[in-house]
Amino acid sequence: SIFIPQKLFGEVTSPLYPKPYPNNFERTTVITVPQGYRVKLVFWQFNLEPSEGCFYDYVKISADKKNLGRFCGQLGSPLGNPPGKKEFMSRGNKMLLTFHTDFSNEENGTIMFYRGFLAYYQAVDLDECASQPNSVEEDPQPWCQHLCHNYIGGYFCSCHPGYKLQTDGHSCQAECSSELYTEPSGYISSLEYPKPYPPDLRCNYSIRVERGLTLHLKFLEPFEIDDHQQVHCPYDQLQVYANGKNIGEFCGTQRPPDLDSSSNAVDLLFFTDESGDSRGWKLHYTTEIIKCPQPKALDEFTIIQDLQPQYQFRDYFIATCKQGYQLMEGNKMLLSFTAVCQDDGTWHRAMPRCKIKDCGQPRSLPNGDFKYTTTKGVNTYQASIQYYCHEPYYKMLTRAESSESARGKYTCTAQGIWKNGQEGEKIPRCLPVCGKPVNPVEQTQR
């Protein structure tokens, strides 16, 4: 036997190939590929002396202690038993190829020359996960107790949630003391569900989602935890905590009601005693974004821009006032107002109010005065006053293009300023009237 060094591919030929092979020859070639692979072999050239049952010259293929065939003849010829295009596959990483020739190659007194064979082999990944375990194997491979994951050239095992892969890399032991779930939704169940859960469990399943989300739990059927007729959950218990606060302890066969935790952090503690064959529990958890109360204006002058049917975490709204009104937060005047929905479902600022703009007392007019054309003493938005000069000694000076009706008339604007349509904010001026004595000289005697 000759051992070919471990390679991923190679070729095997008869001696002296492509020259005719010698007589009286036998050799076994051991083809080996790396662990985790199988051997695949095909013949590209095959030219041996044909014989009944390949008695004289032959190639024998075997692997995994099994004979895969004995071959002679020529490819494409019915004589003998040529291998054709057949692919020979091992189950392990070895294949044996035996080449045997007898003492002569003579046919009807004529010496025949046969060139032999050329075979190619390659390493093919062994899918350990698909193979069935065989207790009589020479080198028994322990398969995965729970989950098997194949890769080229190897495999590895993993365990179901709640179990921990042991150091042997194959077996799984219950371990559920710190299971963490962070996805927005998912399923959690007791170990082995719906098969009976193991005894002596101290499981802790924690759900932690982003703040601003609230968790909803929905238990599925079947729900089965050991219980007692008279005593509440003495053997096994499933306890549910939301933000550290206990919101329920469950056992028995009655599926718990749907739970709204009002929290983004839920813990499920599952304790089991040393015996029992209840099937356990399973729940589906989902999240919902926290919502804030619908904003409502406190008075008829406040406007909530783009009012939405619903507001949730991180949403905001802007409040403004109708024209002529001022945003107030308590006693403080605001230039603008925005409120943001917080992760606890409250607005970060209370709704403001709108107070009517007040222009204040009108400025006094030197050498003149003013009177209210609206309610006396009221200086709020849309109030109106009329300035006048002390005639006939003074006369109001206004722009040339200003109309008589608008002269001296000021209105409290939405900006909180007294304004005239032409003069703007500037109050008019009263200028002296010259050359108009009230009592001009008049002489009588002539």
Next chain:
Amino acid sequence: IIGGQRAQLGNFPWQAFTNIHGRGGGALLGDRWILTAAHTLYPKEHDSPNNATVDVFLGHTSVEEIMKLGNHPIRRVSIHPDYRQDESNNFEGDIALLELENSVALGPNLLPICLPDNETFYDNGLMGYVSGFGITAERIASNLRFVRLPVARREACENWLRGLKRKDVFSQSMFCAGDPSLKQDSCQGDSGGVFAVRDPNSDRWVATGIVSWGIGCSRGYGFYTKLLNYVDWIKKEMEEE
């Protein structure tokens, strides 16, 4: 005021009573300016320093009452640049403005007079009124008086001066009023007051001149600063403030 009569309250509400280097007059412009003659502030042939106090009174026809109403402090004095204090016979630029520290409240006894805007106010024979607290019948007046005088022909006034062999300057920035045949005239103490004309078109009283100088008083021409020539200067002085 020679040959005139007592003014009533409200007849000449622009009349100011000044006491600077003696008694003088003035006229209210707007509500914080007093128009007067420069020589009341800087008299000619004045030896002592020009640091007299400027006392201005407004709002009455009685000297006693006008003083009781209180003086009006002056913020600024503005003398026309053409005025020459050192030239005794030259009253060119005899015009000044006094800016009051505080605006006055106008009323029936205190109103401003207007300024002229064309030459028709100086037409020969146009009648005007001169008012003042100056000498009357050789006595210092204790009440405001006024006299009505005609604007005279320039040539006549020139001839009259020449006849008196006077070398006084009678420039285009002056005009003359009165007549040698008339008793009526302004006199010492009236300087600074205005020659006022009633404009029939606008029904306004317009100050066309300032009582400036003359040769004695009565039976002669009086000479007045021609305000039309100084309106631009007045506006400029007022606008600067």
